[in-house]
Amino acid sequence: MKLATVSLAALTAVGLASADCSYVAGNYYCSNTNAIVYSNVGYSGSYKDVTSMDESSCICNQASTSFSGSLAPLNEELSVHFRGPIKLSQFGVYYPNAGTSLKKRDVADCAPVSHRHKRDVVVEWVEVTSTVFVDSNGNPVTSAAADMTSSYTKVNTIISSAQNTSPAQQNVDTAATSSSISTAVGSSSQSSTSSSAVGQSSTSSSAAAQSSSSSSTSSSAWTRRSYFTPGSTTNCTFMNHQGGVKGSGVWSSCFGNSISYAAADGITGASSAEALGDVTILxxxxxxxxxxxxxxxNDCGYYRDGIPAYHGFGGGDKIFVFEFTMPSDTSGSASNQDMPAIWLLNAKIPRTLQYGDSSCSCWSTGCGEFDLFEILSVGSDKLISHIHDGQGNDGTSTGGGGTQDYFTRPTSGTLKAAVIFNSSDQTAHIVEVSDDFAESLSADTVDSWLAKAGSAAALS
Incomplete structure (x- = not known):
């Protein structure tokens, strides 16, 4: 078991897929992990915010919205999304009490390493960029091309809010060919994914230094503000895409079904908020x-008329907790058959149009998605994580980064995990845990979750 780390502010490819990685159904998979840490998350930029949805003309209007700061734009309000097959046993959101904080991690700088570097260990630092496939003449081709003979990795230098680098410095190739095939970035809301390149380091000591864990500077607890167990919710509103079908939300020929309250079965619509039951979503x-x-x-900004509109979960310091099972389901022929996922979206997206015309949400201009646990191909047992936003690519959705290390899908039994947003050092941690999700979390408990990063690095 090892730690997977992803740096977003200086995204640098340090190697091709090694012999320790496998290429399956269009995606690379490397090592099983129990912790992923994203560092340098957040930048200054803008995205196109929806300002109106005209039912008569079927046109959505947009205006530029600027953001900046640690974790931006993922410090904005987020909604939490689930795709079956999945059974959710617990969900919660914690916020720090007054006086509770997380200190900055001691993270060593990651020096770029040539893709020709000696590859003598499993991936330690996963610096993900685009994979470029080339033929025998070095000309880029698609990954599915019959004459593909090799691939190399394109290096992108991501510009953080503290830097002032010219556009000419933002893209540097590690191979002679200057053109590339961009990573096919897809949203869980867009139902596609990328085959990203993977990097590796020749020393494990640097990874251990880079994975020094955060710890809280106060003994104050974190308070659980939202919580769910089957049949019971506190400060949680369950919704789906059944607007206009059964008592809530709307439907139109222009924009289709809006979001709606979800019934206890999670599938049908409801006229008022209901708690999800003890059900498996197929x-x-x-x-x-x-x-x-x-x-x-206007405290949520613009949203589609007639929908049940609720706030998401905002702030730069917060903890999401999950307990879930993702059983196999090959019984039907649905889109994304047997490809479960859990992800976070900027809450503005589902309040306008999660699926449909790209001008009717801010997703395509980089307002933010964070894939926490996602199966990329039918029946896979490997859960991948990825951040999609405009960081490093001038405000488009093709920035961000991810890792080809993976969590093991819990097809039987449950997986418990915490997702920790730490604004003080611009990190986001996804960590498997075993503790109870009590009404409050002590600083020691949160410290122990964050310390898993260091433990994973020591074992790698």
Whole structure:
């Protein structure tokens, strides 16, 4: 078991897929992990925010919205999304009490390494960029081309809010060929994924230094503000895409079904909020969780008329917790059959149009998605993580980064995990845990979750 780390502010490819990685159904998979740490998350930029949805013309209007700061734009309100097959046993959101904080991690700088570097260990630092496939003449081809003979990795230098680097310095190739095939970035809301390149380091000591864990500077607890167990919710609102079908939300020929309250089965619509029951959601079906606080006035920005509009989960310091099972489901022919996922979206996206015309949400201009656990091909047992936003690519959705290390899909039994956002050092941790999700979390408990990063590095 090892730690997977992804640096977003200086995204540098340090190797091709090694012999320790496998290429399956269009995606690379490397090592099983129990912790992933994203560092240098957040930048200054802008995205196109929806300002109106005209039912008569079927046109959505947009205006530029600027953001900056640690974890931006993922420090904005987020909604939590689930795709079957999945059974959710627990979900919660914690916020720090007054006086609780996480200190900055001691993270060593990651020096770029040539893709020709000696590859004598398994991936330690996973610096992900685009994979470029070339033929025998060095000309780029698609990954499916019959005459593909090799690949190399394109290096992208991501510009953080603290830097002032010219556009000419933002893209540097590690091979002679200057053209490339961009990573096919896909949203869980867009139902596609990328085959990203993977990097590796020749020393494990640097990875251990880079994975020094965060720890809280106060003994104050983190308070659980939202919580769900089957049949019971506190400050959670379950929704799906059944608007206009059964008592909530709307439907139109322009924009289709809006979001709606979800019934206890998670699949059908409802006229009012209901708690998800003790159910397994089958392939192709999705539901989402917002907070229990309704939008009022313009405090959520623009959203589609007639929908049940609720706030997401905002802030730079927060912890999401999950317990879930992702059983196999090959019984139907639904889209995304047997490809479960859990992901976070900027909450503005589902409140306008999660699926459909790209001008009707801010997704395509980089307002933010964080794939926490996603199966990329039918029946896979490897859960991949990826951040999609505009970091490093001038405000488009093709920035961000991810890792080809993976969590093991829990097809029987459950997986418990915490997702920790730490604004003080611009990190986001995804960590398997075993503790109870009590009404409050002590600083020691959170410290122990963050310390898993260091433990994983020591074992690698």
């Amino acid at each position: 392939s192709g079906n999705e539901f989402m969780i917002f907070s229990g606080e309704e939008c009022s006035g």
